[in-house]
Amino acid sequence: MHLSSTLLILLITTTSLHHPFTAALPLSTNSRWIVNDGGGGDRVKLSCVNWVSHLDAVVAEGLSKQPVDMISKKILNMGFNCVRLTYPLFLFTNDSLGSVTVRQSLKNLGLIESIAGFQANNPSFIDLPLIKAFQEVVASLDRNNVMMILDNQISKPGWCCSDFDGNGFFGDRYFDPDVWLKGLSKVATMFSNSTNVVGMSLRNELRGPKQNVSVWYRYMQKGAEAVHAANPNVLVILSGLSYDKDLSFIQAQDVNVTFSNKLVFEAHWYGFSNSEEWESGNPNQVCGRIVDNIMGKSGFLLEKGYPLFISEWGVDLRGTNENDNRYLNCFMAWAADHDLDWAIWTLAGSYYYREGVVGMEEFYGVLNWDWCGPRNSSFLDKISAIQTPFQGPGLSNIRPHKVIFHPATGLCVKRQSFFKPLTLGPCTEAEGWDYTQRKTLTIKGTYYCLQTDGVGKTAKLGLICTDNSSKWEAISASKLHLSSKTNNGTVVCLDVDSENNIVTNSCRCLANDNMCDPSSQWFKIINITTGAGAESYSRVDAILQTLGANLFG
DSSP states (O other): OOHHHHHHHHHHHHHHTOOOOOOOSSEEEETTEEEEGGGTSOBOOOEEEEEOOOSTTOSOTTTTTSOHHHHHHHHHHTTOOEEEEEEETHHHHOHHHHTSBHHHHHHHTTOHHHHHHHHHHOTTTTTSBHHHHHHHHHHHHHHTTOEEEEEEEESSSSOOOOTTSSOSSTTSTTOOHHHHHHHHHHHHHHTTTOTTEEEEEOOSOOOSTTOOHHHHHHHHHHHHHHHHHHOTTSEEEEOOBTTTTBOGGGGTSOOOOSOOSOEEEEEEOOGGGGHHHHHHSOHHHHHHHHHHHHIIIIIHHHHHTOOEEEEEEOOOTTSOOHHHHHHHHHHHHHHHHHTOEEEESOSOSBOSEETTEETOBOTTOSBOTTSSSBSOHHHHHHHGGGGSOSSSSSSOOOOOEEEEEETTTTEEEEESSTTSOEEEEOGGGOOOEEEOTTOBEEETTSSOEEEOOSTTEEOEEESOOOSGGGBOEEESTTSOEEEEEOTTOOEEEEEEOTTSBEEEEOOOOOSSOSSOOOGGGBOEEEEEOSOSHHHHHHHHHHHHHHHHHHHHO
């Protein structure tokens, strides 16, 4: 066979490995994974964005700025497949509130400009009762094939949250458990025919002086049963205590419900929760310490056989908050390593009315103030790697392998071509690696191993993989530095230069220094069982090596 013919067959074969995937709903759970019931039990990764509909106006934000279907399409175009749609409980349990029209709700807050915006962009909404307006948002997301998690964010409409806002825990002023159970049943029933409503989150951020583990079990189990009885198709999502940062009590006592394969747990992680640590501590030590804490408080659920949905996380998307930037790199490494389902806060580029401010801009919003486009396109590029699954049942029959992930960019180590240096590129095009017991990183299906050639030198691929320059170990408190030794004994760490080429440099910021930025040297070796990029490369390599042997050997 001629070389050109072989390469043509290769191109056809490797290209055919890439195939689109559409979730076949409804969803269920298979151990720690969320899977599709209607599609053979394949993994479905929730990569969601929070769309706020629980504030004082009690209508989904942004509808004065853009037509509802346009917003739904923007969500998909930004790479999200899901919305966590928030609502206040009283919208469904207080008939007087639910029957107020959108126009009247906005008028009551003095939002004359928002009324004009609705008339221009969503005129069919303006005189709908608030409960009908919520249904229309769900209908739009349904039409555009966006999955939805309906989230009971709060009881009384308004901004969430504080310990003493009356919405925090069962028995608080605005949180009557019986009213809550009634509301959950009503919401689950109302949207039982909406195919893309795939889950219901029972209550956001339980908190405050009344929070109590035994009361949590009593009512969260009742809430789970109420939702499942009304709509057995949806995932039932349970939040923890202390603003959804603590589920550690599940280690001692499991949740007891009558149904199976529908329970998911949710947790939250923001940089501002540990702002003083990020500001004054060494990033490696802070990242390692916080991740260990999160694994003890909620991450253990993955090993226990439950999906963990990080239903709120996010950063100031102007990129000027150094604490958020440090947190983000740590979050990216953790989310990729565990291939977590998640929902970012938030879609909203601005609010009608928040905490007394009209038209407040939201710098955590993935859309800009007028909801016309992304606030930060480079951020969306960065998180695109964690929007698709790395692991889980089905989707692909490729051999398991690993990729080397760079959380600061959201890219993975790849080759520009078969004969050029290693660089960073999309993880779908990454090299597939084996990480051996001898701590060598070898490209899957080849004899090539990753080696250091010295400080400031380009990392290289070699065939003699027995010396120190071929051994790589995760070091530092964050376990995000990949370290090796040159043949003269100098310790180096994998790094990225200004052109995204993979190099090795002296290891930075390992301890104590709180002003140092280690992000270019943070890498994570993560497991891959889905996707085709690495498998295609390894097959190409194997054939090229065979061709080379036949042609030149």
